[in-house]
Amino acid sequence: MPEGHTIHALAARLNRTLGGEAISVSSPQGRFASDAAVIDGRRLDQASARGKHLFLDFDDLTLHVHLGLIGTFHVKPRDPLGPAGTPARLQLEGRRYVAELRGPMICALVDEPTRAAVLAKLGPDPLHAPDVPSGSERGWERISMSRKTIAELLMDQAVVAGVGNVYRCEVLFRHRIDPFTRGRDLGRRLWDDVWEDLVTLLPLGMAFSQILTMQDQVAAAAEMVADGSSLAITETLSGERLGDHFDRRFHTYKRTGEACDRCGRRIRAELIGGRTLYWCPGCQRRRKR
DNA sequence: ATCATATGCTAAT
């Protein structure tokens, strides 16, 4: 579930549904009980996201959340009925909505220096407006120095914040980049294209709570954003259902052995650094442009 | 029922 677009959408959703209210905070599962008691009853001033990190400001206290690989943070209208599910690590109850956090990698109260340290380690975030103009230069500073492959570098949050395995594989395909190209061997313009594309793709992913990389879907989504009809979508999404506005289609992600839409070669997969890289050996040969 | 895998990341080796 969680790449940067998910976390930014979540922050926005928390602000819409629980922002400004006094929140009943608890830990049904128990593991966060003592900290939950400290926050309980305080007002949620602001939720914010950077890369894959989420921060919830309650008065002078900051809660740091990172979903990791399997974490979920469901925000739904309060409903006394409905299935209970496994007990949440953290539960936030407002007047109209409830948020339930399960399986996070990080859920902890942090002080300001700690928050600053987290932010300082992150590279430019395509969804953080101030990073957009400088992002290609900042990313390039690390990429152009590195002997690591561009596939590995795109997963490094110090290079770009918010990109995960799906965006990595898909953006490399979109620019026909050989994923095994070392950073120092990658052409600058090719990286600039990637950054620019991420600046387009992540906001669309955020708006629709779904990773969109197929050009027909990207174009349709962009048009809906441009003419304002995505606002209605966002409201619909803010109800409950996420990520099923477009059908789920990717160029390479989880398509091992299938024929590439563009060239017909079989999509390949390889475990690299503990993560599965998917790519098309026919299309992805570029190192320079 | 059980198993493998997952859109992450860190610490230990």
Add this chain to the structure above:
DNA sequence: TTAGCCTATGATA
């Protein structure tokens, strides 16, 4: 490079 963590889901038996 590997083990480990946390939970849900889809495939397999």
